[in-house]
Amino acid sequence: MKCAVVVFPGSNCDRDAHRAVVDGLGEQAVCVRHDANDLGDVDMVILPGGFSYGDYLRPGAIARFAPVMEAVAAFAGEGGPVLGICNGFQILCEVGLLPGVLRPNAAQRFVCRPVHLRVENAGTPFTGRFRPGQVIRLPIAHGQGNYFAPVEVLEELEREGRIVFRYCDERGNVTSGANPNGSVRSIAGICNRRGNVLGLMPHPERAVERYMTSTDGLELFRSVRDWLMSSRAKAVTGDARQPATAVDGRPTA
Amino acid sequence: MMDNGQASWRGMGLNDDEYARICRLLGRAPNRVELGMFAVLWSEHCAYKHSRRLLKRFPTSGGAVVVGPGENAGVIDVGAGETLVAFRCESHNRPSAVEPYQGAATGVGGILRDVLAMGARPVALLDSLRFGELREERVRYLLSGVVAGISGYGNSVGVPTVGGEIQFDAGYRHNPLVNVMCVGLLPRRRLTRAVAAGPGNAVVYVGSATGRDGIHGATFASDELGSKSESRRPAVQIGDPFAEKRLIEACLELVDHGHVVGIQDMGAAGLTSSCAETAARGGCGIEIDLDRVPQREPGMDAYEIMLSESQERMLVIVQQGYEDEVHEICRRHGLASASIGVVIGEPVLRVRHRGEIAAEVPVRALTDEAPVYDPPAIPPADLKERQALDLDRLPQPGDLGQVLLKLLGSPTVADKSWVYTQYDYEVGGATVMGPGRADAAVVRIPGTERAVALAMDGNSRYVRLDPFTGGMIAVAEAARNIACTGARPLAVTNCLNFGSPEKPDVFWTMREAVEGMSRACEALGTPVTGGNVSLYNEHEGTPIPPTPVVGMVGVLERLDDAVGMGFQGEGDLIVLLGETREELGGSEYLAAVHGQVRGAPPSLDLDLERRLQAVCADAARKRLVRSAHDVSDGGLAVTVAECCLAGGVGARLELSGEMRADALLFGESQSRVVLSVREEDWPAVRELAQERGVPAAVIGRTGGRELAVNVNGRWALVVPVDELNRVWRGAIESLMTGPEEA
Structure with missing residues (x-):
């Protein structure tokens, strides 16, 4: 498996994501510049965290115009797995691959700490190794992670099982006290309809080594590898790159 | 005419003797640009006029x-x-x-x-x-x-x-x-130095354009604050972290590239100091043309360009013929760069602007000829009085549990998560x-199993009461913090924050503190590799408390050996390394509960300190300790409470001794560490301590939901951990957010 880590000016978790794939997962990774026109022959794309273009104007608002984003959109359109972490999530929302926006944290302060997340959908390419409802632990570090979308969109996300992670307490209860940034419905991560594009504020790449907060992030990367292997197996048997079923088996658009 | 002239050098922070010295060095009167260059480079911030002799005492x-x-x-x-x-x-x-x-x-x-x-x-x-x-x-x-x-x-x-x-x-x-x-x-x-050598090599400017911000920042930094200081906001620079991020990536690529002779930040005193200092180190001169300097706005004169402290700029000395490659790397990182001059053999800094020579000064006059002062040093008149503390006249509080809560709720001791959760750690x-987990931060060296342990420390109360001992303790405590994580302390950097060195008592205090720090650095084998001096920290004539701050780096051979400060669970033995004496002078307890900053600070035996730290590191390497936390602000009771809070578990202590209970619980005797160890590992820990002649005693056991301390058979305090937590965790948060809600 080979993973492209996109580097924008101001990205700062690109090296960490690269290391998580290479040292944590034991797979290959390449860094692809913001001004590249194609991603090369890769199986997965990561939009890493950081402050692309300084987050001046609005996080992700400038990065969406970077030349590489056309290639990322095309890759996603073909069903390839795209993972947007933190600033990457913000970019995915700005570019329209995911719905909604990320506003400044309700407390108006940057917040860095470990959080608990409840896995709401274990059927995506990114969560296959988790159990539905499983509580995992990942760190967050952001100033603008307060997810918002209009109520119709939220209803659609709920209905289609596209809310992948919610902030919760250590027992899995979704409470306002466990919500670190004011996100509507405690949303920490969502996917697109097809399930192959995931954006989340927490940092799975910071949870891959034994000395880190947890190693739950590694399970997310392993899930993607599992999914790629099974879809490849299907490709061999004549089933083209599988459109992921986002939600409990329902057909996807 | 003369009056105007005086106004100009005095306004730049130079005194009349210094001005005369400049005239002598140049063999003529300086023009305004040259005078500005001397003023910034001869400022305390850049030239260490009052501290240079003292700094020589540090082992380096x-x-x-x-x-x-x-x-x-x-x-x-x-x-x-x-x-x-x-x-x-x-x-x-x-x-x-x-x-x-x-x-x-x-x-x-x-x-x-x-x-x-x-x-x-x-x-x-x-x-x-x-x-x-x-x-x-x-x-x-x-x-x-x-x-x-x-x-x-x-x-x-x-x-x-x-x-x-x-x-x-x-x-x-x-x-x-x-x-x-x-x-x-x-x-x-890749080790690079800030040196301009090799006549003919190019002087390349990299980074943000130069603007009118931060002019005379170094001079401002060497002056006292007063009621008009806020009007000096224009002397404060504006940061652009996005430019800095690109500058970091570009400079690392430049030095990897191999044609960089030297590189220096354009920090304090901007273009002036970076040119002068790199040239001085290389024994060369530099000639630059200001018309080639990227500028943020038109119409800047030579004085402004030379003294601007605009941020995110570096000066790079590049091997002749390789400038284009340097410019190409900068371009790819979206950074401005320009070849602004050349290294010359003649040791002068020559500045051209609009076709004329705007300044021409011998390099060494700027960097090496600044006056060095040896100001008078006299102990503060009230020092003896401050050091007097009659314990017989100090009442003992009835409820020691309340004292503990008061200390845990004082902002200096309280939980700092309101601060550090705002940092991406x-x-x-x-x-x-990361923060709050151990006595020092521990950071892995990627690609290896090693880690560095990092700490900063300083206690101005001790320094105020006895600067020599206070200086020693600053170093010893930083090293002890490092040792608690299991690491070996290696080297020191420092910031010396004091008031005006022209005041004999301030200068005496600084000199004593530096002597104390030097003594400790020698004894602990941790040389000083640099730092900075910040003087004239005064407001309307009143100096800050004397504050030497020590930054220390240590090494941990295996990152898995790293030891945190929190108790790890129920049933472990709590061990105190070191010895408790009846020492309350300069303590947080005395300040927070009795409102007094007085007495002699705790004594320090550097030899015992070194041995104690060796025991900590050995025990960590042998995986014998579950937690380690140094006893500092607030004494033994606060230290154990912090271990409980970090681990989420209670503890029961049994202490005995002849001294007053408040000194036993809240005194700040040095060279003490609280460990928690598994029962079966205690004999091995005891043996390590005995080998090194370090007192070690079991003082209690972890477990339960409360911190209970028994002194000589009587319960001195019993407080639920939840209660400790409420007071400790909420203190800063409620002070910061409370008033707005009210």
Whole structure:
């Protein structure tokens, strides 16, 4: 498996994501510049965290115009797995691959700490190794992670099982006290309809080594590898790159 | 005419003798540009006029030192193969007092570039902060602004802020202290120096354009604060972390590229100091043409361009013929760059502007000929009185549980998570022990099993009461913090924050503190590799409490050996290493409960200290300890409470002794560490301690939901951990947010 880590000016978790794939997962990774026109022959794309273009104007608002984003959109359109972490999530929302926006944290302060997340959908390419409802632990570090979308969109996300992670307490209860940034419905991560594009504020790449907060992030990367292997197996048997079923088996658009 | 002239040099911070010296060195009167260049380079900030002689007392070589003082940062060898560690700390006090967000942010930016100039990638930041009392609105504004500035800049450039310390004391009301330490890693072959050598080599400007901001910042930094200081906001620079991030990546690529002769941050005194200092180190001169300097606005004159402290700029000396490759690398990182001049054999700094020579000064006159002062030093008149403490007349509080809660709720002792959760302390993926988890931060050296342990420390109360002992303790405590994590302390950087050195009592205090620090550095085998001096920290004539701050780096051979401060569970033995004496002088208890800063600070036996630290490191290496926490502010009771809070488990202590219970519980005797160990490991720990002649005793056991302390068969205090937690965790948060809600 080979993973492209996109580097924008101001990205700062690109090296960490690269290391998580290479040292944590034991797979290959390449860094692809913001001004590249194609991603090369890769199986997965990561939009890493950081402050692309300084987050001046609005996080992700400038990065969406970077030349590489056309290639990322095309890759996603073909069903390839795209993972947007933190600033990457913000970019995915700005570019329209995911719905909604990320506003400044309700407390108006940057917040860095470990959080608990409840896995709401274990059927995506990114969560296959988790159990539905499983509580995992990942760190967050952001100033603008307060997810918002209009109520119709939220209803659609709920209905289609596209809310992948919610902030919760250590027992899995979704409470306002466990919500670190004011996100509507405690949303920490969502996917697109097809399930192959995931954006989340927490940092799975910071949870891959034994000395880190947890190693739950590694399970997310392993899930993607599992999914790629099974879809490849299907490709061999004549089933083209599988459109992921986002939600409990329902057909996807 | 003469009056105008005097006004101009005095207005720039030079005295009449210094002006006469400049005329003598030049053999003529300087023009305005030249005078401005002398004024900034001869400022205390750049020239160490009053401190240079003192700084010579620090041990600066041996041990792990690869590069000692005199460069942009010190460099040490931590035994990680080809990877070296660069580090330094610097103050940004004055700007932070006037414009806290930008003052702190640009403090971070400056120290990052100092480490970058060595060819190192910055991998960790720490901050040592001092503020007045949080019940004052302005102090809260300063704290919020400084923390937001560090957060806004450090987080954005992707360097984790992994640790540090904060103290609150009315003496810093008008003069907050912001001392920032940066640590970087570099492959040995990339070690770069700030040197301009080889006539014909190119002088290349890299980074943001030069504007009118920060002119005379170095002079401002060497002056006292007063009622008009806020009008000096224009002397505070504005930070652009996005430019800094690109500058970091571009400079690392430049030094990897191999045609860089030298590189230096354009920090304090901007273009003037970077040209003069690199040329002085290379024994050469530099000729530059200001018309080629990227400028933010038209119409800037030579004086403004030479003295601007616009941020995110580096001066790079490039081998002749390789400029184009340098410009290409900068272009790819979206950075401006320009060839602005050339290294020349003649040791002068020649500045051209609009076709004329705007300044021409011998390099060494700027860098080496600054006057060095040896001001009078006299102990403060009331020192003896301050040191007097009659314990017989100090009432013992009835409820020691309440005393413990009061100490845990005092902002200096209380939980600092309101501050550190605003810092990204994990970016980089190498943070093994972040803030609040251990006595020092522990950061992995990527690609190895090694880690560095990092700490900053300083206690102005001790220094005020006995600067020599206070100076020793600052070093000893930083080293002890490092040793508690299991690491071996290696080397020191420091910031010396004091009032006006022209006051004999201030200068005496500084001299004694430096002597004490030097003594401790020698005894503990931790040389000083650099640092900075921040003097004239005064407000309307009143100096800050004397505050030497020590930044220390240690090494941990296996990161899995790293020891945290929290108890790990029920049923472990609690062991006290070291000895408790009846010492209450200068304690947090005396200040917070009795409102007194007096007495002699605790005594320090450096030999015992060294042995104690060796026991900690040995025990960690042998995996014998479950937690280790040094006894400092608030004494034994606060230390054990912090172990309970960090581990979420209670403890039961049984203490005995003849001394007063408050001294036993809250005294701050040095060279003590609280360990928790599994019962079966106690004999081995005891043996390690005995071998080194370090007192060790079991004083209790972890477990339960409360902290209960029995003294001589009587319960001195019993407090639920939840109650400790409520007071400790909520203290700063409620002070910072409470008044707005009310």
